[in-house]
Amino acid sequence: MAKITFQLNGKPVQLDTNPNRRLLDVLREDFSLTGVKEGCGEGECGACAVLMNHEIVNSCSVPIANVINKEIVTIEGFSQTHRYDILRNAFEEEGAVQCGFCTPGMMIASESLLNKNANPTEEEIKIGLSGNLCRCTGYNMIIKAIQRAVKDGDGTW
Amino acid sequence: MVEGYIPTSLSDALTELANHPYRLVAGGTDMLVQHHNLKTLPINFKQDVMYIANLSELQGIQEEEEFITIGACEPLESILEHPATPKLLKDTILEMASPAIRHAGTLGGNIANASPAGDSLVPLYLMNAMLEIQSKDRTRRVDIKEFITGVRKIALEPNEIITKIILDKIDFTKATFRKVGPRRSDAISKLSFAGAVTIQDNLVMDFRIAFGSVNITVVRHPEIECQFITKTVQELKQNKEHIVSLYREYIRPIDDQRSNKEYRKQVSLNLLRQFIDTI
Numbered sequence: 044m045a046k047i048t049f050q051l052n053g054k055p056v057q058l059d060t061n062p063n064r065r066l067l068d069v070l071r072e073d074f075s076l077t078g079v080k081e082g083c084g085e086g087e088c089g090a091c092a093v094l095m096n097h098e099i100v101n102s103c104s105v106p107i108a109n110v111i112n113k114e115i116v117t118i119e120g121f122s123q124t125h126r127y128d129i130l131r132n133a134f135e136e137e138g139a140v141q142c143g144f145c146t147p148g149m150m151i152a153s154e155s156l157l158n159k160n161a162n163p164t165e166e167e168i169k170i171g172l173s174g175n176l177c178r179c180t181g182y183n184m185i186i187k188a189i190q191r192a193v194k195d196g197d198g199t200w
Numbered sequence: 201m202v203e204g205y206i207p208t209s210l211s212d213a214l215t216e217l218a219n220h221p222y223r224l225v226a227g228g229t230d231m232l233v234q235h236h237n238l239k240t241l242p243i244n245f246k247q248d249v250m251y252i253a254n255l256s257e258l259q260g261i262q263e264e265e266e267f268i269t270i271g272a273c274e275p276l277e278s279i280l281e282h283p284a285t286p287k288l289l290k291d292t293i294l295e296m297a298s299p300a301i302r303h304a305g306t307l308g309g310n311i312a313n314a315s316p317a318g319d320s321l322v323p324l325y326l327m328n329a330m331l332e333i334q335s336k337d338r339t340r341r342v343d344i345k346e347f348i349t350g351v352r353k354i355a356l357e358p359n360e361i362i363t364k365i366i367l368d369k370i371d372f373t374k375a376t377f378r379k380v381g382p383r384r385s386d387a388i389s390k391l392s393f394a395g396a397v398t399i400q401d402n403l404v405m406d407f408r409i410a411f412g413s414v415n416i417t418v419v420r421h422p423e424i425e426c427q428f429i430t431k432t433v434q435e436l437k438q439n440k441e442h443i444v445s446l447y448r449e450y451i452r453p454i455d456d457q458r459s460n461k462e463y464r465k466q467v468s469l470n471l472l473r474q475f476i477d478t479i
């Protein structure tokens with residue numbers, strides 16, 4: 044057992060737990076944050092993506108021990124922001140959501156990208172999304188949604 | 201039950217490691233996939249682990265006059281973003297995994313993993329990277345090619361940690377990394393190639409070639425490279441097929457499901473041809 048303290052969706056949290064657990068399991072089990080999905084469990088699909096210190100990571104590939112003193116934001120926390128509203132609207136308008144399983148991860152990937160690069164080229168968007176798989180949309184609509192969010196956001200990022 | 205130790209400093213880590221064997225975990229991107237858990241259970245490690253990713257002594261990038269020193273636990277993406285990082289290493293990291301993996305995965309982890317398909321190894325062999333390795337009582341430096349001894353085999357004692365990667369600052373006239381693989385963010389490259397050349401007054405002053413994924417470890421042969429030093433660029437180009445033939449016997453890919461042997465050999469040698477053509 045180890046004491047693990049970190050920021051979760053803007054609030055300090057502390058837990059006494061086995062350090063050998065995945066961040067994914069802690070988020071889903073201990074905090075009921077089920078917007079974080081398990082797809083492949085191997086770092087390949089991005090369904091489990093969260094922000095760690097504002098950057099995308101796959102929570103299935105991060106041991107909870109590595110999260111000490113970090114800031115973690117899940118889709119639930121991100122959904123409280125203005126940036127989320129812009130992205131959500133853009134995803135809706137462009138038809139970038141079908142079954143929705145990949146969508147939390149896609150939104151996290153979009154935020155991680157735009158936070159560093161407020162005006163990405165199409166190629167940069169593709170790199171930004173390269174760790175996120177979608178079985179439904181064929182990606183073009185998601186790329187368009189990010190381009191629309193950049194326009195609609197007009198300086199938000 | 202398997203324990204996990206979270207050290208508070210490098211000296212704490214080294215002291216603990218001197219008394220008890222631990223498997224190290226840095227970013228965990230390889231370790232967690234290799235020890236896949238059943239959903240919701242702790243990670244299925246086979247022995248006690250020590251978490252070193254957050255040790256500040258293992259982070260950061262320092263630029264000195266002749267060297268660049270990269271902390272072993274510096275995430276790949278931070279190395280990519282740092283202005284002091286050699287372009288060849290940046291070009292390589294851009295081809296590795298996805299941003300999510302690069303934010304967590306470290307350079308030390310890619311080296312210690314010693315996969316024949318580990319991408320960073322190719323430019324690191326090419327740049328004669330040195331590793332700094334520490335135990336409680338000793339600090340040593342070793343050339344990367346002596347450190348990697350086989351497929352997933354490294355010359356690291358159980359009480360040691362890789363602390364730094366040290367690179368010479370070299371201003372190549374041209375340096376290229378090429379990777380041929382199924383999908384950019386896929387775990388493993390089918391094959392990779394790096395070439396570098398320095399030309400002064402039309403003379404080849406430095407010529408380096410490295411191949412990845414085509415033998416148990418990176419293929420690099422300074423005794424072939426040095427035959428072409430002080431040749432003119434034209435002579436080097438005229439010798440293209442001769443150079444290809446010198447490397448042919450060292451390109452011995454293992455035949456696995458990723459792609460067949462003959463394909464890998466042909467493509468590797470074509471990347472060498474292409475590199476020479478574009479000098």
Ligand SMILES: Cc1cc2nc3c(=O)[nH]c(=O)nc-3n(C[C@H](O)[C@H](O)[C@H](O)COP(=O)(O)OP(=O)(O)OC[C@H]3O[C@@H](n4cnc5c(N)ncnc54)[C@H](O)[C@@H]3O)c2cc1C
Nearest residue numbers: 086226227228229230231297305306309310312319362387
């Ligand atoms: C989806 C996916 C895609 C990937 N794509 C690529 C790719 O394109 N190219 C590529 O090369 N790799 C790829 N990888 C593999 C992996 O991400 C990299 O090898 C990464 O650099 C490993 O770093 P880490 O810190 O996560 O290592 P960890 O998993 O923490 O450790 C890996 C190994 O290194 C040892 N170790 C770590 N740090 C040290 C240290 N400082 N001293 C001594 N030993 C140490 C550990 O004990 C372990 O044996 C991919 C992985 C995934 C999951």
Ligand code: FES
Nearest residue numbers: 082083084089103
């Ligand atoms: S579940 Fe984590 S990347 Fe697929």
Ligand code: FES
Nearest residue numbers: 141142177178179
């Ligand atoms: S919308 Fe179904 S996986 Fe992307």
